Amino acid sequence: MISRGFIIGQLIDDLALLQQKITFRNKIGYLDLTKVCEDFFKEILNVILDFNLSNLNANRSNEPGLDLGDLHNKIAVQITSQRKTEKINDTLRKISNENRLIYDRFIVFIIGQKQNFYAIDPALATTNNFDKDKDIIDIDFLIKNIAVADELKLTALQGIFRREMRNVVVELEPVNSEGDFESSIYNFIETVPNTPPKNTAVYDRFYSAPSHQEYFLKLYNELAEIPRAQREYIAVIAERGNLNDRNRYEIHCTKLASILGVPEEKLFKSLSYLDDINIVRFDKNSDEFERANNKYVIRPEELNTLIKYLHEASINIRKTIVTLNFSILQEDEQN
The missing domain is CATH 3.40.1350 (Trna Endonuclease; Chain: A, domain 1)
Structure with missing residues (x-):
C-alpha cells in the first residue's frame, strides 16, 4: 500500500x-x-x-x-x-x-x-x-x-x-x-527516410548482372513508408529465418516469439500491420502429426532478393533494413 x-x-x-x-x-x-x-x-x-x-x-x-x-x-x-x-x-x-x-x-x-x-x-x-x-x-x-x-x-x-x-x-x-x-x-516520431540509392553498381557487379536501380528504388520507397519498429521485425526474420523452396525468407512463429521473448499471441498482434500490407504474411499450417507449424513469411520478391544478397555478401542486414542504409548497393559517382 x-x-x-x-x-x-x-x-x-x-x-x-x-x-x-x-x-x-x-x-x-x-x-x-x-x-x-x-x-x-x-x-x-x-x-x-x-x-x-x-x-x-x-x-x-x-x-x-x-x-x-x-x-x-x-x-x-x-x-x-x-x-x-x-x-x-x-x-x-x-x-x-x-x-x-x-x-x-x-x-x-x-x-x-x-x-x-x-x-x-x-x-x-x-x-x-x-x-x-x-x-x-x-x-x-x-x-x-x-x-x-x-x-x-x-x-x-x-x-x-x-x-x-x-x-x-x-x-x-x-x-x-x-x-x-x-x-x-x-520529438519522438521517426523522421521519414529520404536517402534512396543513387545506383546499384555494387550489387550489379556482385552478380555480374545489369542495373537493378529501379528495382531497389521501388523497394526502398516501400520500406520507407513502414515505421522503424516494424522494420525491425523484418530484419529479425531476415537474420534468423531460412530461405524456403519458394525463395522467400520465413521463420517458425514459436521460434520468433522465443527470440523476441514475447507470447505468440502478442507477437501476432504486433505483426498484424505487416500482414495487412502484405510484407510479412502469417501462414497457418500443420505438419503430418497435426501439430501447429505456423510461420511468418516475407512476401515481396524485391525484399527477398535483397536479403539473399545481404546474406551472400556478408552485409549487415539490420543496418540495411532498419536504418534503410541502401548505400551498400551503390558506388560513389566520382568513382
Missing part, C-alpha cells in the same frame, strides 16, 4: 516542477495561461479548500479579471502567473459592482511564488474587502495544505495529478518559432 508520505512527496514534487516552468515562462515573457491550467488548479483548490469553483471563461465579458467562481461560497478567483503588485491592483480594479453583488471574497492565486510584500491600493482593498495577507495565495500555500490534508483529499488530489499533470506541463511549455515544444510527440 502506498504510504501517505509517498503521495504527499509526489504531489509536492509535481507542484515544484510546475512552479519551475512558470518561473521560466515569466522570464521569457510568456504570461498568458490557458483554460487547461485554470481547470487544473480549479480542481486542486476545490479539494484543498472545500470550494465549488467553476470556470468563468464562458462568461468572460461579464467577469473581467476573474477566472473561477463559487456561487455557493460567494468566492471568486483570479489565476495568474504574474506576481507583481501591479497585477493584483489591476485585478481588483476590474472587479465590478455586479461582481461584488455575487461574490463576497476575491482571491488572487499566483502559479508560482508570491512576493514578500504587496503595496495594494488601500481604496481598492477596502472596496473589494481584500486582505493581502489572506487573499493572495500561491503554490507554497497549496504545498502547506497538501502536507496536512486527510487521506480522502490526498486520494482525490492524486487522481487529479495523474489525470491532468502531463496536459498542464505541455500547456506551460513555451512554443518555439517552429510551433514545437519540449514534450511534443513530434
Whole structure:
C-alpha cells in the first residue's frame, strides 16, 4: 500500500516542477495561461479548500479579471502567473459592482511564488474587502495544505495529478518559432527516410548482372513508408529465418516469439500491420502429426532478393533494413 508520505512527496514534487516552468515562462515573457491550467488548479483548490469553483471563461465579458467562481461560497478567483503588485491592483480594479453583488471574497492565486510584500491600493482593498495577507495565495500555500490534508483529499488530489499533470506541463511549455515544444510527440516520431540509392553498381557487379536501380528504388520507397519498429521485425526474420523452396525468407512463429521473448499471441498482434500490407504474411499450417507449424513469411520478391544478397555478401542486414542504409548497393559517382 502506498504510504501517505509517498503521495504527499509526489504531489509536492509535481507542484515544484510546475512552479519551475512558470518561473521560466515569466522570464521569457510568456504570461498568458490557458483554460487547461485554470481547470487544473480549479480542481486542486476545490479539494484543498472545500470550494465549488467553476470556470468563468464562458462568461468572460461579464467577469473581467476573474477566472473561477463559487456561487455557493460567494468566492471568486483570479489565476495568474504574474506576481507583481501591479497585477493584483489591476485585478481588483476590474472587479465590478455586479461582481461584488455575487461574490463576497476575491482571491488572487499566483502559479508560482508570491512576493514578500504587496503595496495594494488601500481604496481598492477596502472596496473589494481584500486582505493581502489572506487573499493572495500561491503554490507554497497549496504545498502547506497538501502536507496536512486527510487521506480522502490526498486520494482525490492524486487522481487529479495523474489525470491532468502531463496536459498542464505541455500547456506551460513555451512554443518555439517552429510551433514545437519540449514534450511534443513530434520529438519522438521517426523522421521519414529520404536517402534512396543513387545506383546499384555494387550489387550489379556482385552478380555480374545489369542495373537493378529501379528495382531497389521501388523497394526502398516501400520500406520507407513502414515505421522503424516494424522494420525491425523484418530484419529479425531476415537474420534468423531460412530461405524456403519458394525463395522467400520465413521463420517458425514459436521460434520468433522465443527470440523476441514475447507470447505468440502478442507477437501476432504486433505483426498484424505487416500482414495487412502484405510484407510479412502469417501462414497457418500443420505438419503430418497435426501439430501447429505456423510461420511468418516475407512476401515481396524485391525484399527477398535483397536479403539473399545481404546474406551472400556478408552485409549487415539490420543496418540495411532498419536504418534503410541502401548505400551498400551503390558506388560513389566520382568513382
